[in-house]
Amino acid sequence: MVTLKQLAKELNVSISTVSKALNNSEEIGEETVKRVKELAELYNYKPNKVALSLKSNRTKTIGVIIPDILNHFLSKVLFGIEREASKYGYNIMTCISNESLDKEKEAINLLTGSVDGFILSLSEETQLKDDMEHFKKTIIQKTPIVMFDRVAHDLLCDKVIVDDFDATYNATMNLIADNRKHIAFITNLDNLSVGKLRERGYAKAIFESGSEPILLKIKKKEDQQKKILSFLKKNKHVDGVIAADSSSGIIAVNAAMQYGLKVPKNISVIGFASKADSNHAIPKLTTIRQHAKDIGANAAKMLINRLENNGVQEDVKTIIVKTSLVQAKSTR
Amino acid sequence: MVTLKQLAKELNVSISTVSKALNNSEEIGEETVKRVKELAELYNYKPNKVALSLKSNRTKTIGVIIPDILNHFLSKVLFGIEREASKYGYNIMTCISNESLDKEKEAINLLTGSVDGFILSLSEETQLKDDMEHFKKTIIQKTPIVMFDRVAHDLLCDKVIVDDFDATYNATMNLIADNRKHIAFITNLDNLSVGKLRERGYAKAIFESGSEPILLKIKKKEDQQKKILSFLKKNKHVDGVIAADSSSGIIAVNAAMQYGLKVPKNISVIGFASKADSNHAIPKLTTIRQHAKDIGANAAKMLINRLENNGVQEDVKTIIVKTSLVQAKSTR
DNA sequence: CTGAAAGCGCTAACAG
DNA sequence: CTGTTAGCGCTTTCAG
Numbered sequence: 001m002v003t004l005k006q007l008a009k010e011l012n013v014s015i016s017t018v019s020k021a022l023n024n025s026e027e028i029g030e031e032t033v034k035r036v037k038e039l040a041e042l043y044n045y046k047p048n049k050v051a052l053s054l055k056s057n058r059t060k061t062i063g064v065i066i067p068d069i070l071n072h073f074l075s076k077v078l079f080g081i082e083r084e085a086s087k088y089g090y091n092i093m094t095c096i097s098n099e100s101l102d103k104e105k106e107a108i109n110l111l112t113g114s115v116d117g118f119i120l121s122l123s124e125e126t127q128l129k130d131d132m133e134h135f136k137k138t139i140i141q142k143t144p145i146v147m148f149d150r151v152a153h154d155l156l157c158d159k160v161i162v163d164d165f166d167a168t169y170n171a172t173m174n175l176i177a178d179n180r181k182h183i184a185f186i187t188n189l190d191n192l193s194v195g196k197l198r199e200r201g202y203a204k205a206i207f208e209s210g211s212e213p214i215l216l217k218i219k220k221k222e223d224q225q226k227k228i229l230s231f232l233k234k235n236k237h238v239d240g241v242i243a244a245d246s247s248s249g250i251i252a253v254n255a256a257m258q259y260g261l262k263v264p265k266n267i268s269v270i271g272f273a274s275k276a277d278s279n280h281a282i283p284k285l286t287t288i289r290q291h292a293k294d295i296g297a298n299a300a301k302m303l304i305n306r307l308e309n310n311g312v313q314e315d316v317k318t319i320i321v322k323t324s325l326v327q328a329k330s331t332r
Numbered sequence: 333m334v335t336l337k338q339l340a341k342e343l344n345v346s347i348s349t350v351s352k353a354l355n356n357s358e359e360i361g362e363e364t365v366k367r368v369k370e371l372a373e374l375y376n377y378k379p380n381k382v383a384l385s386l387k388s389n390r391t392k393t394i395g396v397i398i399p400d401i402l403n404h405f406l407s408k409v410l411f412g413i414e415r416e417a418s419k420y421g422y423n424i425m426t427c428i429s430n431e432s433l434d435k436e437k438e439a440i441n442l443l444t445g446s447v448d449g450f451i452l453s454l455s456e457e458t459q460l461k462d463d464m465e466h467f468k469k470t471i472i473q474k475t476p477i478v479m480f481d482r483v484a485h486d487l488l489c490d491k492v493i494v495d496d497f498d499a500t501y502n503a504t505m506n507l508i509a510d511n512r513k514h515i516a517f518i519t520n521l522d523n524l525s526v527g528k529l530r531e532r533g534y535a536k537a538i539f540e541s542g543s544e545p546i547l548l549k550i551k552k553k554e555d556q557q558k559k560i561l562s563f564l565k566k567n568k569h570v571d572g573v574i575a576a577d578s579s580s581g582i583i584a585v586n587a588a589m590q591y592g593l594k595v596p597k598n599i600s601v602i603g604f605a606s607k608a609d610s611n612h613a614i615p616k617l618t619t620i621r622q623h624a625k626d627i628g629a630n631a632a633k634m635l636i637n638r639l640e641n642n643g644v645q646e647d648v649k650t651i652i653v654k655t656s657l658v659q660a661k662s663t664r
Numbered sequence: 665c666t667g668a669a670a671g672c673g674c675t676a677a678c679a680g
Numbered sequence: 681c682t683g684t685t686a687g688c689g690c691t692t693t694c695a696g
Contacts, residue, residue, distance in 0.1 A: 672690090672691095675687095678683105678684085679683080679685095
């Protein structure tokens with residue numbers, strides 16, 4: 001890598017002249033600018049980013065900490081973040097907490113100083129233990145944080161959340177309007193805040209309709225397919241399903257068909273899933289879309305905005321990204 | 333953030349004394365070391381990483397460029413990379429090329445200078461146009477590259493690849509040994525090198541068995557589920573399926589069941605898919621596992637090894653990560 | 665045992 | 681119009 005110093009030497013001018021010439025400063029003579037630029041071009045000069053960072057005290061990098069990159073929703077958010085950030089010339093440094101509090105803390109430590117701010121979603125363990133000290137510390141040190149999806153509501157930072165409660169409430173209402181009488185709720189997200197919210201949305205709709213909730217809670221380690229198959233076998237009266245996670249809905253459709261039930265005639269299913277995955281169900285699954293990319297893009301926008309507006313300290317904001325119900329063949 | 337300067341001032345010693353004390357230099361008196369460390373602790377001193385990078389000319393950061401983060405295989409590789417890298421104190425900067433050559437070039441430019449080396453998988457367009465100039469340039473500039481999965485075989489760099497050919501060859505042989513006579517190959521990866529390899533593995537086995545290949549090629553934009561449903565409807569004699577991508581196998585199982593075929597009795601299916609996704613098929617899909625995490629871990633190991641072994645220039649290597657066939661209920 | 669000084673690559677205020 | 685200088689935060693050589 002060529003440096004300003006080397007260019008300066010070769011051109012018999014000072015380093016600052018070269019620097020100014022390349023930055024189109026008015027101060028430098030036309031002729032000199034031309035000479036400098038030509039040589040820089042020839043040697044393919046690129047300013048050293050680390051030096052720039054040291055000087056400007058900004059890295060143009062965003063730290064992203066996500067609990068699980070194999071989770072389709074989360075990786076889609078990451079996609080949204082990356083795309084938005086790269087528009088503004090920001091890089092993304094990614095760490096994966098693997099749902100562990102310790103790894104999350106480590107990630108904060110590893111990234112602090114290398115990034116201008118954080119975008120993150122809480123790990124499961126962090127939510128369970130409600131330990132937010134590491135975040136408070138970084139906020140105090142003037143490194144802004146934007147949280148998404150799984151957020152700490154009492155922390156003073158920007159947030160982007162999904163209207164999980166409304167999503168399942170509306171979805172359940174949808175089935176009720178279709179005259180479903182025995183609507184089950186299937187989840188394997190029982191210890192996440194979003195999982196609880198989704199259950200509550202369902203529960204409220206059920207309560208209002210005057211019927212009884214029917215719950216199937218699956219632990220992460222259990223055989224999801226087996227659980228759902230036996231659940232549907234035992235609960236033949238179930239004529240509607242709301243699935244809280246990204247797989248249960250798909251499995252429920254396929255399992256029902258397996259038992260000779262007609263979907264949606266005998267049983268109607270709505271789940272959280274991406275477009276690609278909804279294909280795995282035959283008939284295709286009606287899904288609640290969370291607009292993960294938008295969530296990511298919004299988070300990135302908020303953070304960058306705060307970083308570039310350094311002077312004016314705006315109040316923290318919370319953006320709610322509305323879900324939408326995409327009708328496919330598993331409901332009517 | 334406290335700096336050495338501030339600590340030095342407060343302690344009435346020089347900056348270099350503080351630096352040495354914190355780095356446990358033998359040169360500094362016990363008493364001084366103690367005082368320095370206490371104050372550093374109190375102020376929660378953390379060395380400025382950017383300054384360290386400038387000094388050492390190393391960022392301890394790996395640039396990762398992946399074509400598509402929503403692809404489960406690729407995000408799993410990313411997971412493997414991240415986990416391995418973080419063991420050695422390396423950060424990951426991720427860019428997504430979105431299967432586009434231009435975005436890939438951009439990513440290289442954006443990351444160059446901020447990372448010590450690259451781990452990447454070629455974008456679809458890059459493979460089609462066979463344009464490798466940007467990689468050659470960075471290799472010449474002494475920034476090492478490790479390619480995985482979709483690699484440029486004639487580029488002088490480390491590589492980690494999957495034995496795609498053997499994988500489908502063996503899988504097909506497996507079905508043939510089970511006395512399947514009409515084995516179809518379903519793919520939506522037709523313009524990727526790995527897709528072609530997988531097809532060739534299948535073709536070789538079919539050829540050796542003396543039967544005829546039956547191909548279903550699906551374009552990315554087409555309705556995969558519809559295509560597979562109508563394919564199976566039209567080709568009632570098909571009694572075995574090898575699926576090259578991560579969805580087709582799942583859909584094939586569910587589609588077959590839909591038509592009242594028994595899986596695996598009437599039709600046996602093998603696909604590339606993760607454990608989680610194989611659950612979406614009922615019965616569960618027998619899968620070819622690519623050990624994506626291992627691929628990522630290997631790539632990271634190779635790169636870090638090269639980075640730390642700066643002195644000794646080792647020859648480039650290619651690691652082949654063997655796939656394995658995980659039997660589930662869609663074959664016997 | 666401690667400190668001064670140089671240097672990593674760059675920018676910018678200030679002199680000339 | 682061009683150059684000198686200081687400084688971003690740190691390490692390290694060399695002097696004291």
